[in-house]
Amino acid sequence: MRRRLADRVLFVYTWLIIIWLCLPIGVMILFGFNDTQGRFNQTWQGFTLKWYGRLFDIPDLTNALWRSVVIATLTMIIAGALGTLIGVALGRYRFRGHGSMNFIMFAAISSPELVMGASLLSLFVSAGAGLGVATILIAHVMFSISFVAVVVRARVITLDRNIEEAARDLGAGPWTTFRLVTLPMIFPAVIAGGLLAFALSIDDFVITNFTSGTTTTFPLWIWGVTRVGIPPQVNIMGTLIFAFGILIAIANSIAARRRLR
């Protein structure tokens, strides 16, 4: 039947695209096993696990990675908190600043990163502020807030008001209601938003490039070192971060499935 043929073609096509998408990842993982001499990792010279043992041999790289993780964690916490508050406000209440707030968030999400980074640099330069971890953190929280807010708002909109009303009827004040009733219900969205902020922060390159000065983060370090040659440690760190991300996603879906039961 014509429909079966079309289905089969689409099936193959989808898998081809998936393979194409995973191609550079595969190469990256593969060359983490390359038995290469010197600092250049350009031709395949044999299989080895030695680089896994030497993962932290390059102090700059380890520092940069650690810095990225710290900044991402802080971003997750700060942007998670601020974004959740905005998400609740926008999803629950009607108020005068509703439209402008929505607009600003929309603009923050769809603005080109280049322009956001450039404008932050312009601000810091005009204000005579130096550049460093603080400015990177400021930038990361800035672009993460909107993402968290949108995710939380979507969840808040679908909340059943009656439950909260019931809590209030039983004498709970607004803060207690929020803490014991609302927050647990929107918690998955808050976590999702937080994880999103973490992911965006740890991978950010463009905005960080503009606001970091001489400080390096993991993506910046990689960028800096492309000119001379990428050491296998970078491949391995990429592989490990990749594996970590997969584990989180799998854990997440197992937890989701268990919640449904």
Add this chain to the structure above:
Amino acid sequence: MGGRLRTRLTPYALILPGGLWLLLFFVVPMVAMLSLSLQEGDVVSGYQLTFRWQTYVDGFTNYQEQIVRSLWYGLVTTVLQIVIAFPIAYWIAFRGGRRKSMYLFLLLLPFFVSFVLRTISWKFILTDEGLLLAPLKDLGLLPQEFHVLGTAPAVILGLTYNFLPFMVLPIYVALERVDPRVVEAARDLYASPVQVFRRVIFPLSLPGVFAGVLMTFVPASSDYVNSELLGSSNTFMIGQVIQRQYLSNQNYPTASALSFTLMGILLIGIFIYARVLGTEDVLKVAAR
């Protein structure tokens, strides 16, 4: 009475910290950038705000080739992505069945790796004597001087690759919400598969396409990483020019003017696009 006031103030209190952060570090910087673009001087001797609009004109005339090229690359990338993404989104939405999540997960898998690292891996794969080209050259299928890196197709490949999920997912979301009964009804009315697609499925997917275009065209046109790693001076994009003016030449006024110009062009493009698609109604559908 006090309770009512507290309730009325609550939303403002909630948005205050985050809103203040966004105001200070999103809105004010834009203004700072505008101000900087109208200043004259240099880093060593300082700048003065002289409202020199000529900087905008100069910037545009000097770099119009790069601006046009960036918009063109953005456009080609977006169209390519719609073509590549639509069949996948369609297949997963309508035929994915229980495995939908798995497919989406597989599509997003590569994006757990850093953007820079992904693009560098592509650069590595595409080097002149690398994994892809060396065997083809050895077999005589390609001339020795043939190279992929440094050409426009390489940059467009990188752009298409890096932003693909931003196109697949919105289209998928829109298609997934299509009520299969509508499709069934169309077929009951003797519509051919092509007609079903053209008259029913495609229009319903438009909000997704619109969101996808928005999330692809803007970053692709303003990107500089792909062109820096995979391109050459022939593929210079306006993002690279802006980045260079800020971070190499420290020519802040020109850099800021160019940033604003780029943003302005993108905004105009989006509005025109929204008008053409008549997305007012489409947006209402999306809001539901």
Add this chain to the structure above:
Amino acid sequence: MNQPTPLDPALVRGMTQRRLSRRDALRISGMSAAALALAACGVKGQGNTTPTAPAADAVTKFWAGKTRNGHVDFANWPLYMDPKKPELKKFTDETGITVTYQEVIEDMGPWFAKVQPQLAANQSIGFDMMVITNGLQFKQFVVSGFLAPLDHSKLTNFKAHAGASYKTAAYDPGNAYSTPWASGITGIAYNPDRIKTAPTKLADLWNPAYKGKVGMMSDSQELGNFGMMKLGITPEKSTPDDWRKTAEELKKQKSLVRKYYGQEYIDALGSGEVWITQAWSGDIFQKNVSEGSNFKFVIPEEGATLWTDNMTIPVTAKNPVDAITLMDYFYQVEVSATLAEYINYITPVPEAQEAIKDHAAKATGEDKEFLQAVAESPLVFPSQADYAKLHYYRDFANNAEQQEYQGIFEPVVLG
């Protein structure tokens, strides 16, 4: 599935909803106007644009109260030290001061742009010593007051062993702010496996036979110098008309050039992306040693560019005393000799040549040949005749001149 991605359906829905009312738009522009007034304060500069010698008491003022802390953060260019860092280990053994060495400087323009905001805000850049090239940015560093004036009472080795010409450099009279690390020559590097007839002239970079396989540098001073020397113009004395003629000549070359590089030209040469390229003398040598390649370097007949990279101490350094101790350490004859043996760049210590010959005499076999070659290499110890062919970058009298130069050469590099 609760996938934390930026493409959550909720997000998509959020993005495609109508937002702004007219009143809100007006309110936003109101806020912006206020912010505009605030931001109109402008960027403060550092002062005048012509470099002046440091005030007489500047040295004492800077160094008063500074003590040894036991650590130095050293920023340098890639390929300027043996990766095993024997010289730094020896330094730590001798003095007890630890050194963190980072190869973060790749191009002068971006480096200055990176550290300028921090130095202008009187903030530490994370480094106590940095190596910067004589040229445009060096002048900007001095004029902006970003470099610490050196206390020569702490630089005894420098005084004893540095070559005379290095103590009278025009770009830093009296070595007020810097001491040379190494000098280098920008010449032509090529892959002999791909290019059978050895190139000898700058004009070879314009050879249509190498179409698509030629590399040039993106730095406007390096690029401009090569173009000018090809046309027989002396860069130090060039005029804006010369620059325009040169830019035309360079534009003719564009169709042959694969890309305009910074430090990564060496990567491109290694991967086969280019077969012949503008290059820095010592890089090729090190690439050959660590990769087993056999790239060759030539000083072109028409001329080549000579530059000097200098050790300097940023004014916000946390450990200046340790830094200046390290600076002086590199002027010990033995140290400078082993460094030159590895990096193969021109050393500022003439006595190093004898030291290397001694090493050669004591060594055997391959090592002996190798050390002999270094001691006699014109790339490490150029002769008078060699020096005659070498030219410096054009020095700019003021900012306007520099902007003109940049404005003329920048379009060459852009697509």
